[in-house]
Amino acid sequence: MFALRQIRHAYDGQEVLRLDDWSVAQGEPWLILGPSGSGKTTLLHILAGILTPSEGSVAIAGQDLDQLPASELDRFRGRHIGIVFQRLHLISSLTVLGNLLLAQYLAGATQDLQGAHVLLASLGLADKAYSRPHALSFGQSQRAAVARAVVNKPLLILADEPTSNLDDATAVAALDVLLAQARSCNATLVIATHDRRIRERFEHQITLGAVS
Amino acid sequence: MNLLRLSLAYIRARALNAALNVLLLGLGVATIVVLLLFTHQFEQRLERDSKGIDLVVGAKGSPLQLILSSVYHVDIPTGNIPLADAEKLKTNPLIKATVPLALGDSYEGFRIVGTNHDYVSLYDGKTTEGRLWEKSYEAVLGSEVAAHARLKVGDKFVGSHGIVEAGEKHANSPYTIVGLLAPSGSVLDRLVLTSVESVWEIHGQGPHEKDGAEEDNRGDPSKPRHPQPQELTALLIQYASPMAAAMLPRQINSQSALQAASPAFESARLLNLVGVGVQTVQAFALILILCAGLSVFIALYNALRERSYDLAVMRSLGASRGKLLATILIEGLILASGGVVLGLALGHVLTEVLGGWLRASQRVYVTGWTVVPGELALVLTALAIGLLSALLPAVLAYRTDIAGVLARR
Numbered sequence: 310m311f312a313l314r315q316i317r318h319a320y321d322g323q324e325v326l327r328l329d330d331w332s333v334a335q336g337e338p339w340l341i342l343g344p345s346g347s348g349k350t351t352l353l354h355i356l357a358g359i360l361t362p363s364e365g366s367v368a369i370a371g372q373d374l375d376q377l378p379a380s381e382l383d384r385f386r387g388r389h390i391g392i393v394f395q396r397l398h399l400i401s402s403l404t405v406l407g408n409l410l411l412a413q414y415l416a417g418a419t420q421d422l423q424g425a426h427v428l429l430a431s432l433g434l435a436d437k438a439y440s441r442p443h444a445l446s447f448g449q450s451q452r453a454a455v456a457r458a459v460v461n462k463p464l465l466i467l468a469d470e471p472t473s474n475l476d477d478a479t480a481v482a483a484l485d486v487l488l489a490q491a492r493s494c495n496a497t498l499v500i501a502t503h504d505r506r507i508r509e510r511f512e513h514q515i516t517l518g519a520v521s
Numbered sequence: 522m523n524l525l526r527l528s529l530a531y532i533r534a535r536a537l538n539a540a541l542n543v544l545l546l547g548l549g550v551a552t553i554v555v556l557l558l559f560t561h562q563f564e565q566r567l568e569r570d571s572k573g574i575d576l577v578v579g580a581k582g583s584p585l586q587l588i589l590s591s592v593y594h595v596d597i598p599t600g601n602i603p604l605a606d607a608e609k610l611k612t613n614p615l616i617k618a619t620v621p622l623a624l625g626d627s628y629e630g631f632r633i634v635g636t637n638h639d640y641v642s643l644y645d646g647k648t649t650e651g652r653l654w655e656k657s658y659e660a661v662l663g664s665e666v667a668a669h670a671r672l673k674v675g676d677k678f679v680g681s682h683g684i685v686e687a688g689e690k691h692a693n694s695p696y697t698i699v700g701l702l703a704p705s706g707s708v709l710d711r712l713v714l715t716s717v718e719s720v721w722e723i724h725g726q727g728p729h730e731k732d733g734a735e736e737d738n739r740g741d742p743s744k745p746r747h748p749q750p751q752e753l754t755a756l757l758i759q760y761a762s763p764m765a766a767a768m769l770p771r772q773i774n775s776q777s778a779l780q781a782a783s784p785a786f787e788s789a790r791l792l793n794l795v796g797v798g799v800q801t802v803q804a805f806a807l808i809l810i811l812c813a814g815l816s817v818f819i820a821l822y823n824a825l826r827e828r829s830y831d832l833a834v835m836r837s838l839g840a841s842r843g844k845l846l847a848t849i850l851i852e853g854l855i856l857a858s859g860g861v862v863l864g865l866a867l868g869h870v871l872t873e874v875l876g877g878w879l880r881a882s883q884r885v886y887v888t889g890w891t892v893v894p895g896e897l898a899l900v901l902t903a904l905a906i907g908l909l910s911a912l913l914p915a916v917l918a919y920r921t922d923i924a925g926v927l928a929r930r
Contacts, residue, residue, distance in 0.1 A: 351928070354924045354928070359836070359837055359923050359924045360924035379841070379842070380841040380842075383836065383840060383841045383842075384839055384841070386837065386839055387838055387839015388839065392837050394834070394927065396830075398831070398927075400834065400835075401534070402530040402533070402831075403527075407522060410522035411527065411838065412839075413522070414523060415835060415840040415844070416838065416839040420522060457838075
């Protein structure tokens with residue numbers, strides 16, 4: 310599904326990420342493990358096309374990201390990649406439904422009000438469609454963020470620390486939601502985490518070491 | 522969802538701040554709208570009232586006063602001129618036409634003007650009822666006078682001595698109304714017209730004449746001396762050729778008893794005097810508008826910091842840099858449009874209210890229900906300021922480093 314080759318990334322001349330070769334098949338759930346500061350978020354940003362690595366190549370769904378002009382990369386990201394941020398970053402001026410419609414609008418997809426409602430209902434947020442994000446509990450916010458990430462039926466779903474700081478039961482629930490949503494659109498799910506509790510749920514794992 | 526709704530959602534999220542910006546801009550725009558409406562209608566009125574009058578000849582004094590009193594009928598006359606001098610001017614080949622004016626009396630604050638029928642045709646006046654005056658003591662009322670006094674054809678009324686405040690009444694010599702004039706949008710609407718002879722005769726028989734009261738009025742500027750028989754207050758002149766403009770005023774002013782003044786020149790001078798005040802208020806209003814622009818800028822600029830995550834998220838959702846630029850610009854434009862709409866509405870309503878008061882005092886006719894040319898430029902300027910104040914925040918949004926913002930802890 311995607312292939313990374315000879316990735317190096319440095320901030321201000323200091324190398325923060327080194328990854329020689331990593332290929333993933335469509336639909337496979339993966340875990341990126343590693344301690345804080347090992348470059349997990351950087352790797353996610355590179356996969357999302359938000360960050361261009363200092364060296365190396367990224368190909369997603371057969372598309373070499375280097376080859377895309379800036380605005381087409383934005384469009385490609387919107388269409389094919391869904392991101393659940395660690396701090397969720399729902400847009401607080403919009404309702405939950407507005408956040409979903411915004412994701413469809415910005416990706417250039419047709420805005421499907423009915424589909425958005427169905428998706429929210431499947432995540433137990435049917436009655437929260439017209440609520441503002443600050444009126445939601447953390448669990449509800451997280452599911453809303455997942456809904457926003459999958460509303461365009463992406464090929465790749467990226468999640469940054471979705472279970473950290475959650476108690477065991479909530480962490481399991483959050484993970485279940487992500488896995489179920491990824492399965493329902495046959496997307497490749499990549500989770501970056503330092504949370505050891507969820508390791509046994511994943512067959513495929515990659516561990517980043519601290520780069521010195 | 523689209524950019525417009527997104528921008529509106531952000532404005533709603535900071536509704537109070539937005540309302541303040543809109544109000545600030547609206548007040549500035551309203552002030553300028555009021556000024557534009559007033560000055561434009563004032564200028565139009567000056568132009569309309571002096572149309573067809575190239576030169577005014579009257580007694581020596583202030584040329585502005587001569588024009589104000591005999592063209593616009595707002596000031597007191599400078600004095601009187603001998604009829605013989607006026608008759609002599611009529612034969613001058615540089616002059617195409619003359620209209621005599623004899624002033625001095627009023628009816629309920631409206632001036633009684635002794636003149637001939639040419640004065641009515643000067644303003645394209647038409648009678649709606651009755652006819653123009655033919656004999657002495659026949660009078661024709663302008664539309665505002667008729668509406669105010671509720672008089673009709675056949676009624677009689679008594680004029681008062683003096684043109685500013687009503688003086689003694691000429692009770693012995695009532696006028697008979699023989700006609701009413703249609704509204705002309707000119708000074709004619711506020712005048713009572715009669716023949717020059719009526720003014721002379723009233724003076725000849727007036728009560729003050731018998732006891733010599735006329736002489737006592739000399740020192741009182743609000744009660745100018747009546748034109749004696751064989752005297753006129755002023756003579757309105759139309760040139761026969763452009764050459765007259767160069768020669769006639771000098772010719773007349775060289776005569777000891779007469780003064781010639783050009784309405785075009787004097788009203789330009791008047792507008793110049795008024796213009797200083799107008800410009801001061803205009804500058805003040807412009808400062809208001811610029812402050813509004815600055816306030817929009819500060820609001821958007823401050824909002825950028827709390828919005829940096831939103832902007833980064835929008836990029837990650839597929840928004841191009843251009844779209845981020847556009848949302849901020851649209852936000853500035855929406856605020857500016859709100860201010861412009863508020864300002865236009867407020868300006869027009871305010872002008873109508875102020876104009877209503879002025880109309881009641883029968884001085885100037887100003888309405889808020891009209892659009893003047895300067896408003897388009899004002900609208901464009903205000904919108905440009907709104908757009909400009911959003912430009913820097915928009916460019917900063919355009920340049921958001923998404924990975925940097927999202928990696929921030």
